[in-house]
Amino acid sequence: MYRYDEFDQQLVDERVTQFRRQVERRMAGELTEDQFKPLRLMNGLYLQLHAYMLRVNVPYGMLSSRQLRQLALIARRYDRDYGHFTTRQNIQYNWVSLEDTPDILAALAEVEMNAMQSSGNCVRNITADQFAGRAKDEIEDPRVWCELIRQYSILNPEFAYLPRKFKIAVTGSPNDRAAVAVHDIGLRMHHGEDGKPGFEVIVGGGQGRTPVIGKTIRGWLEPEHVLGYVEAILRIYNMYGRRDNLYKARIKILVNAVGIDKFRELVDAEWEHLRGGELTIPAEEISRIHAYFAPPEWEELPDGAATLAAQLAENETFAHWHQANVSEHKQPGYAIVTVSLKAPGREPGDLDADRMDALAELADRFSCGELRVSHRQNLVLADVRQDQLLTLWQALSALELATPNIGLLTDMIACPGLDYCALANARSIPVAQDISRHFIDVDKLQTIGNLSINISGCMNACGHHHVGNIGILGVDKRGKEYFQLTLGGASDQQASLGDRLGPALPQDEVPGAIETLVDTYLGLRQDADETFLETYRRVGITPFKTAVYGDDTSPRRVA
Amino acid sequence: MALVKQGKIVEDSFQRVTDEAIPTTGAVLVDLATWQAQREQLKGRAEPVGVVLKSDEHPEVLADDLPGLALVALDFPTFRDGRAYSYARLLRDRYEFTGELRAVGDVLLEQLLYMQRCGFDAFEIESDDPERDFETALADFTVWYQPAGDDRASALQLRHRR
Ligand code: SF4
Numbered sequence: 001m002y003r004y005d006e007f008d009q010q011l012v013d014e015r016v017t018q019f020r021r022q023v024e025r026r027m028a029g030e031l032t033e034d035q036f037k038p039l040r041l042m043n044g045l046y047l048q049l050h051a052y053m054l055r056v057n058v059p060y061g062m063l064s065s066r067q068l069r070q071l072a073l074i075a076r077r078y079d080r081d082y083g084h085f086t087t088r089q090n091i092q093y094n095w096v097s098l099e100d101t102p103d104i105l106a107a108l109a110e111v112e113m114n115a116m117q118s119s120g121n122c123v124r125n126i127t128a129d130q131f132a133g134r135a136k137d138e139i140e141d142p143r144v145w146c147e148l149i150r151q152y153s154i155l156n157p158e159f160a161y162l163p164r165k166f167k168i169a170v171t172g173s174p175n176d177r178a179a180v181a182v183h184d185i186g187l188r189m190h191h192g193e194d195g196k197p198g199f200e201v202i203v204g205g206g207q208g209r210t211p212v213i214g215k216t217i218r219g220w221l222e223p224e225h226v227l228g229y230v231e232a233i234l235r236i237y238n239m240y241g242r243r244d245n246l247y248k249a250r251i252k253i254l255v256n257a258v259g260i261d262k263f264r265e266l267v268d269a270e271w272e273h274l275r276g277g278e279l280t281i282p283a284e285e286i287s288r289i290h291a292y293f294a295p296p297e298w299e300e301l302p303d304g305a306a307t308l309a310a311q312l313a314e315n316e317t318f319a320h321w322h323q324a325n326v327s328e329h330k331q332p333g334y335a336i337v338t339v340s341l342k343a344p345g346r347e348p349g350d351l352d353a354d355r356m357d358a359l360a361e362l363a364d365r366f367s368c369g370e371l372r373v374s375h376r377q378n379l380v381l382a383d384v385r386q387d388q389l390l391t392l393w394q395a396l397s398a399l400e401l402a403t404p405n406i407g408l409l410t411d412m413i414a415c416p417g418l419d420y421c422a423l424a425n426a427r428s429i430p431v432a433q434d435i436s437r438h439f440i441d442v443d444k445l446q447t448i449g450n451l452s453i454n455i456s457g458c459m460n461a462c463g464h465h466h467v468g469n470i471g472i473l474g475v476d477k478r479g480k481e482y483f484q485l486t487l488g489g490a491s492d493q494q495a496s497l498g499d500r501l502g503p504a505l506p507q508d509e510v511p512g513a514i515e516t517l518v519d520t521y522l523g524l525r526q527d528a529d530e531t532f533l534e535t536y537r538r539v540g541i542t543p544f545k546t547a548v549y550g551d552d553t554s555p556r557r558v559a
Numbered sequence: 560m561a562l563v564k565q566g567k568i569v570e571d572s573f574q575r576v577t578d579e580a581i582p583t584t585g586a587v588l589v590d591l592a593t594w595q596a597q598r599e600q601l602k603g604r605a606e607p608v609g610v611v612l613k614s615d616e617h618p619e620v621l622a623d624d625l626p627g628l629a630l631v632a633l634d635f636p637t638f639r640d641g642r643a644y645s646y647a648r649l650l651r652d653r654y655e656f657t658g659e660l661r662a663v664g665d666v667l668l669e670q671l672l673y674m675q676r677c678g679f680d681a682f683e684i685e686s687d688d689p690e691r692d693f694e695t696a697l698a699d700f701t702v703w704y705q706p707a708g709d710d711r712a713s714a715l716q717l718r719h720r721r
Binding site: 005010014017038154155160161227273279282 | 638641644646653670673674700701702704706714715
């Protein structure tokens with residue numbers, strides 16, 4: 001993975017020094033909260049319902065075991081012994097104090113990490129496919145381009161005060177595991193006409209109050225021009241994006257207002273000036289960054305090791321886990337393991353300090369000392385030998401980290417909701433916990449198959465409910481917490497937004513309604529290969545609506 | 560309010576003219592509407608003329624006039640409005656404006672470095688000790704990843720020079 005050299009380290013150290021001084025000025029009363037707020041936000045420090053929250057960047061989800069140990073140390077020393085992995089592949093600490101923050105940032109800098117631009121109206125952490133560099137279907141490793149864009153965007157003087165936050169995601173595979181279509185800019189790798197890999201550039205996607213699937217602004221772009229083209233988009237957005245209304249300030253609103261064709265004209269006119277200029281990435285820089293992501297020295301191993309087949313046949317629990325949590329690796333004899341952070345009853349994405357240390361240990365033992373954070377809030381060990389899967393699984397089981405539910409119904413995304421977030425209408429976490437306790441039967445979960453449930457505590461959609469196969473949105477009905485269901489959302493290469501099922505339900509009716517939806521699907525599907533989403537797309541919303549509400553879909557009376 | 564150029568407090572030689580009564584002598588800074596209404600007259604003046612642009616006034620409207628202007632001031636109605644950073648880059652890189660580029664309005668110390676990198680060379684700042692604060696603000700960072708409108712070498716250039 002990428003390692004800081006003296007330039008990266010110097011920059012991050014200077015940032016810590018700068019922020020330490022700003023915090024001192026704040027504590028001494030030299031800065032008002034109003035003046036201090038933008039400064040702390042540029043360093044990932046939010047004021048939440050009960051305490052400060054610090055969001056730490058995990059660039060495109062990559063973590064070394066050493067970094068994870070440091071995250072554990074920070075959790076112990078400065079927080080309540082745990083951290084929360086987010087849908088943007090970052091980690092958040094929910095209970096930090098202002099005066100500790102400079103020390104936390106210094107502790108992060110020691111292990112080549114930072115919190116720069118993890119909030120504020122600037123370019124945020126660049127996200128990527130969590131299987132980057134290991135997936136069989138991959139054209140090129142997206143992390144090379146993520147790192148180049150990361151460097152380009154950090155402390156970029158022109159774009160520190162954009163109309164609104166700006167999220168960029170990159171995938172190097174045709175199968176999109178990075179949800180690029182719901183980002184401000186999504187880059188998706190394709191082969192060009194002459195077979196050369198390049199990027200389809202998608203712009204103006206997003207979730208929030210106005211969910212939009214992004215539109216293709218350029219079908220194919222030479223990768224060495226990616227920074228120039230991104231700059232053209234950012235500049236047009238910076239100059240013409242709305243600034244009068246917080247809720248209309250994202251780039252998607254601009255793209256929709258002028259139309260994608262006009263927007264493309266503006267960007268291309270800007271791009272004509274920039275093309276071939278100093279942002280063109282020199283070939284030697286591309287290879288320099290590439291070298292950081294060179295795969296480890298894999299051993300020559302036979303694929304589908306016979307022992308593994310025997311172990312699977314022998315051990316049903318292991319087989320369940322293997323089926324759900326182990327993915328194909330491009331190197332024969334190896335496998336990609338996803339560690340579920342969605343154990344029944346636990347808060348999705350949370351991990352305590354002891355388990356962080358234990359996972360760092362397992363990464364060292366089984367997976368070259370590296371981990372990845374997925375946007376579905378799980379962790380990934382990407383280089384596990386197939387003949388060590390059983391041992392790894394046993395170790396994970398002992399840590400209660402072997403929940404066999406990746407891609408299944410209980411692998412939910414949930415935002416922090418009303419337990420932490422000042423904007424929330426409702427508590428998302430208890431709903432997720434209720435559902436995970438309701439669907440505890442592994443056989444049933446595997447029979448249901450791939451199904452994503454995404455939960456947001458308000459219409460800001462941090463829990464990605466618009467693109468969940470089943471979306472759950474917390475709403476406030478005269479001071480009571482209710483939940484609005486949507487069906488048919490997806491964030492992959494065929495991204496779509498969910499349709500509203502019917503009136504919102506009280507919390508205690510949500511698990512039952514999910515059960516009804518699932519049973520309806522099981523009754524309607526053509527065969528076991530047809531997923532929930534496919535069935536939904538084939539039959540439409542009506543049978544699901546009738547199953548949950550009967551024929552009566554009039555709004556429920558609120559007691 | 561102090562005007563800082565090249566790290567030093569300087570006297571503002573421009574008189575800001577907001578209505579149409581333009582003094583007959585001295586350097587003046589006019590708004591866009593005044594400039595457009597009285598362009599020929601203003602161009603004929605012996606003393607320097609500057610134009611101040613609001614954040615929704617794109618500098619493209621001045622592109623042809625720039626050789627005759629001594630000063631362009633870009634206004635930050637609030638520090639959150641970052642349009643002028645892009646305007647500054649365009650003025651320098653695209654329209655090749657070489658006169659004074661001044662940041663006015665809600666100009667925070669923390670932003671001076673960014674402004675300077677984008678091509679501003681004059682700053683109206685509020686401070687008890689503008690020269691000291693200016694110096695401190697500019698010393699915050701010595702490493703930059705990306706090229707901008709200044710002559711600081713990017714980390715990329717430095718790396719490949721090694
Ligand atoms: S979706 Fe709403 S409740 Fe959930 S984290 Fe975002 S703003 Fe808070």
